[in-house]
Amino acid sequence: MTLHAASRDALAAAELRLLEVLDNPATTPGTLGEELFAVVDLLSGQPPLRRALAENSSDPSVREQLLHGLLGDKVSDATLQVLATVVTSRWSSPRELVDGVESLARTTLLVRAEREGRLDAVEDELFRLGRIVAGSHELELALSDPTAAPAGKVALVDSLVAGKVDEVTKTLVDQLVRDPRGQGVVNGLGDLAALAAKRRERSVAHVRSAVELDAEQQDRLEATLTRIYSRPIALHVEVDPTLRGGLLIKIGDEVIDGSVAGRLAALRRDLAG
Template sequence: MTLLHAASREALASAELKLLDLAESGATLDTVGDELFGVVGLLTREAGLRRPLADSSAEPERRADLVRRLLSGKLSDDTVGLLVSVVSARWSNPRELVDGVESLGRTALLVAAERAGTLDTVEDELFRLGRIVAADGELERLLSDSAAPAEAKLSLLRSLTAAKVDPTTEKLAEALVSYPRGRRAVEGLEELADLAAKRRERSVAHVTSVVALSEQQQDRLAATLTRIYARPIALHIEVDPDLLGGMVIKVGDEIIDGSAAGRLDAIRRRLAG
């Protein structure tokens, strides 16, 4: 999601609290998430609807009434009530209103997975799916093609995920492919995996290793990074034989390069300088 201006950040924070209230009240967040993504599609297609819903010069109740007239009876009461709260707040522009609804849809599905005890699985599957797509340029091109029919892209995605991933993983990936909103498939899948990790209150270390790490090695590495950064760290691991040896670890903007290739590059730079 793009960075939000101050008014939109405040509006989204308020809506997220409302969403968590729904979770505490026993709302079916899977349904809420699905319906919110449907609204993202509607608002993406209908510019004439985005503008009045995000028009801060109009009375909030007028915007809320528009949501009720359009969606009551078509979506669950929980989703309509949440959207009434969303449009009653002040958003910086129509684009950021849609960004906010999309963010709420993702959060709803991730919270549902968290409560079902499957959030670890969802995070791992999103990351692995992103790696599969990244490794096949033609696959990424097809899934990222904004001009291609959504159904064709969904059919291709389902050929990769059918009966192999958690339903939350499938829903998040399908929403991304259906409503890319300027994102390429790999970028969007990486963003979703990071969101899942953050939902677990952990930072993400992107690890590239010359060989696959055993479960014991992964545990030791995660423990070491947790001590270094003083917070829990989730590992996303890729194998790249071109490293020649060792590994490269990226946490946020910081890169720890312990690979043979990295050391060779450092030696070359010293010789050149």
């Protein structure tokens, strides 16, 4: 998600309000997150409405009145409080306002997972599901097809994960396939996993290994990378037999290639040079 300066300031104000609302014991994060996603769906399908709510030339109080008239009896007070901050702020464009509400919904659900001690599991489930989709061209096409009915894509996700993943994971994935907002499903799942990792203030190391790593090996690798980078590192590990041996590790833009295939490729480049 790329936001211009005004939208970044607006989102920061809305995130602060969101945290205040979430600190209220009466607030149910799951309900708040789902209602915010419902608003994303509403605004995505109603261009005139999102333009009206993001119209910077109008009085903020008028936009807030429009919000309450539209949703006052349909969503919780907690959701209204967060959305009031959204619509009274200055956004760079109507689309970025909707992007901001989507970001707030995702944050809310990850807070729920964090409070329930399930954030690690949600992060891992999102990553693994992303690998599953990336590994099946047919599945990726089905979930990314812009002409397919959203309900059908959600039903397909249900057939894959129902009863197998955390409720937060399911809600996040359902929203992604229902309204990808121009984002590919695989990239979207990767972004969600990274967002969960960021919630834990950790960097993500994408590790490809020629063979499966056991828990002890993963713990040692995580400890080593944490020591090297002087910050907590979360591992996302997938098996890739084409490496022939060793590991390929990517952290941000940095690549550590300790695989046999990587060393052979480097040797070929040296010989060719």
